[in-house]
Every structure is written in structure tokens, then in C-alpha cells.
Amino acid sequence: MTLKMHLALALPLIVITLFLASCKAMAESTMKLVVVVNHSNPIDELDQKQVMDLYMGRYTSFPNSMPATPIDYPSNSAVKQQFYKMLVNKDEKKIRAYWSRLLFSGRAKPPMEAESGENIPTLLADNNAALAYVPVDQVTSEMKIVFQFNP
């Protein structure tokens, strides 16, 4: 097989891959995320700073002093990447470095990491103190939306 033939075969594959990647990126960039708590949690609303305080370890409890258990999507997931980009404008590696400072200073522990996105509704249902971010189309009747990012 000549070099030209190799290129002729490879080129459509590259174009398709790039197209799919761009579609995925567009889908991710338009994903609408909301922050939710267990339906029985008395908290009805949080502002962005309060969400930031909990997810960045500045406080370990909700503004009403009820203990909070923030839940993260798995590492390297698109939802997690987007959430932190929107919350504090930092990528996941910088978030990990930030949390290593807090963890090894003994000040706070990072959010609980869910095994998968599908696992988050169960974690929320099982724990009144839980707090999580999910795509808005995955909000269930067991969840209560307490914050959504401005469009």
C-alpha cells in the first residue's frame, strides 16, 4: 500500500474523529448543571459563594449549620470539569492541587467522589447532608435544586 493510499484511508477517519470530538465538546459546553440536595434537606437555596464555600472546603456545613457532604462526579468526567470551570474557573488539575493543600494541612477533606454519575442519585437519597451537582435533565423527584448557574 502506498503512502497516498494510507493518507486516503486515514483522512476520512481523522475528519470523522474531529467532527465527533467537536460535537461532544459542543454538547458538553451547553450542558446545564444544577446543584441539588436531598429532598428532605431544609435548605431551599444557596448562592454561588455558598456553593463555592462548601466545594472548596471553606466551610464544612450549610449556612444553617447543618453538616454538609459535597459529592463529586468521578475524576476526568466532563460534568466535573465543567462544574469547577463554572464555579471557580479552574481545571481539574488545579482543583486537585488546591485540595492537596487543604487535605495535607489537615483543614478539610475533599468532596466524596462518586463511583459514577449514575451513583449520585442513590448517594443523595441515602444522605440528608449530601450536596451534588447534576445535569438538569437528571434531576429526580428525590432531589431539590438549590442553585443553578446563570445561563
Added chain:
Amino acid sequence: MFFNSIPKIKTDGVILASLLSVGACLTTNAKAQEVSFSGFATIGATLIEHDELSYRSSLLNQTRDGVSWRSDSVIGGQVNITFSEQWDAVGQVVVQDRADRRLDNYIEKAFVRYRPARSWAMRGGRLDSNFYMLSDYRPAGYAYTWARPPLDFYSAVAVAAVTDGADLQYTTDWQEGVVKLGVLYGNSAAHLASEDGTKTNFDFANLLSFTLEYQRHNWQFKATSASATLKNFEYADFNEFVSQIRAVPAVLWPQAQNVADYLDPAGDKAEFAAIGVKFDDSQWQIQSELASFKANWQNLPDAKFGYLSIGYYLDDVLPYFLVSAHRPDNKYTAITAPALPPGVPANIVQSIQLLAHTTEDAAANSFIDQNSVSLGIRWDFADAWALKAQFDHIRMQAPGSALFGNNSLDLKIKPKPLNVLHLGLSTVF
């Protein structure tokens, strides 16, 4: 840090008690909700280029020459135990290149914490002293940009980096940010050893510090004021040496009492003050700290020290430039033997001259006067992994090289600059 004699080992009852209390909580609290383990490590090769000086990354560490895998390599493990919504405990052990290898020098944290309300937290046990911006996570290389915390700033302050005691922290919202106020009281014990293994121990007793932190958006500020009393200085035959100086009649050596007072830290008050600022908008990373230390003690001369680091993110790569300095408050004053009047017996003359000469060597050997320029790069090449390369060019005055090993150097001659090259890998797990 300079006399030659038999080292004395001191059992630190406070830290043992702290560890036992954490252990007791571990074993007796059947309701412990969660126990989690985590750790960090840096493995780094450090190339030291100097004929007379040997390198160490902290005053507490061993001095090394040539290519060293030990100088900047660290491994640490941490356990977090949650007993209830209000109670938890943290223990952290860090294996690093300590010159005095007693267990006490490897325990960074062992405390129990109580959070009675959202804004309040109290801790008791072994705590980070929390004087400076990196105080509480210095060993975790992955957590900061550089190969190691800036030497001119953090090498000397490491002697008071952990405190056995208690603290109280209050957190509140202010101006779209979060303010943390802290007060700490306790005892910080320093355990050092010189190149020949001779050990030095002393305490920062009745240590009291006040800390103010403010974090808002991309900004972080910190200010600290602390004081302590220097106590329990041990250097084998140090007391006998000071007694000999004090015994010299003022008519023979008028400065003898002043020299002895400057040598002997007993009861001297040490004062720290520091301010720091950090800006990080995921494009620029700028960090600076300035600090002052005063104790009127020859072994840790009064000084001001600081650094400025500027980095610029290129995706996962962060090149940075660092300048730092450690400058004494007072110029070095040589201690000279007195001119003795004729008729003083020769053996008395020799003894006084020996006392003056030894004191002079000690003073020169403890004097720090240096500045550094560093260039480096951090590459976060994979999840939880960072590769770092850093070059340091350190210039010292004469005398002024006490942050390093300098026994073979004529301290009156200005040493040529010390170049240090580091290549290391940092991770968290």
C-alpha cells in the same frame, strides 16, 4: 549548633501524649464513622555544585554534596478519622532527610479537632504552627509550585514549624470572601544536628500566635504575629562553656557578660511577624511573603526574609521565576579577644583567647546573609502527578552561609555562589 560534645536525647512527653490520645480515640471510639488514608511523595534528584558548601533544604535536614536523592525527596502519609459531625482527628507522618532522626522529627500532625458550630474549630495535639502561607503543607510538594518551599524563607523557620498545644479558629464571611482568625498556644521543640552528628535542642516555649487569613476570588492574604520564650537549650557542654565566659572578670574582658548573654538564649523572647499574599487567576500565579524574626540570640540572628514568585500558566505547564532573600537586621560584628594587660599569666591569656575564638567561630557559623534567584517549571503531565525542574543560584556574604553546611569553609572569605539543580516528580495518593 557548633560545639563538639556528646549529644543528649530528650524524650518529648507532649508529643507522645498527643499520639496516645489520638490512638486512644482510635481504639476506644467504636462509633468512628470514617477512616481515610492519603499520602504524598516527591522523588527528586538534586545536583549541588560547590567545593566547600554542602546543601540542605531545611535547617533541620542533613547536608548533602554532589548528586543527592535525599535532599528534596519526601514521602508522607496521613490518616483522617471522623468520629462524629463535631469530632475528628488527623495524623501525619513525613519521612524526609532529617539530620536528627528521632521519631519526633517525622511527626507533622497528630491532633483531635472539635467543631462546636459552623464558624468555630478547636484543635489539640501536634499542630502546624501556621505562621506562614505554606506552614501547614510544606512537605507536600504536589501542593505548591516550586521544587521546595523557597529556601531563604522556609529553611530557618522550619525549626518552629510544628507546635504541641491547642488552637482556636473562627471563620466568617466578609466582603464576598472568607476571613479566618486563629489563636494558637503551645510549645515548639526544635531538634537539629550538625554534620558531625552533634545535636542541638531548644524550645519555643509559651508560644502564642495570632493569625488572620482572607480569601476572596483569586486572592489570598495572610498575616501572623507570634511570640515565644526560648528555653531548654541543650548542646552538651554549652552551659559549662557559657559559665567559663561569665567567670572571666570584667577587668580582663569587659564584653564577657554581653557575649555570654548573646550566646545563652535562656528566657529570651522570640518574636515572629509575617505577611503573605497570593494571586492565582489560572493565568498568572503570583505569591509573596515577608517576615521578621527577633530573638537577640546568636544561634538564630535577628533577620528579615522574603520572596516573590511569578508564574504564568501555559495549559498544564507553569514556568516561574523566584527571587528571595534572608538578610540579618544587624551587620556581623566580630568577637575579638581582649587586649590583656601585662602580667596576666599565660594560661589565663590562652583560655580567654580560646573562649573568644570559639565564640567568634560560633557566631560566624550561625550567621545567615544570602539571596537567591530561581527559575523553574512545573508540568502537570497526568492526573495527580507533577514533574518539576528548578535551578537556584544562591549568593552568600561572608559570613552568612549558615543555612548550609559550611564546616570546611573559611567563614571570613565570601563563598562563591551555590548552584542547585533539581529534577523531581511529585504526586498525591
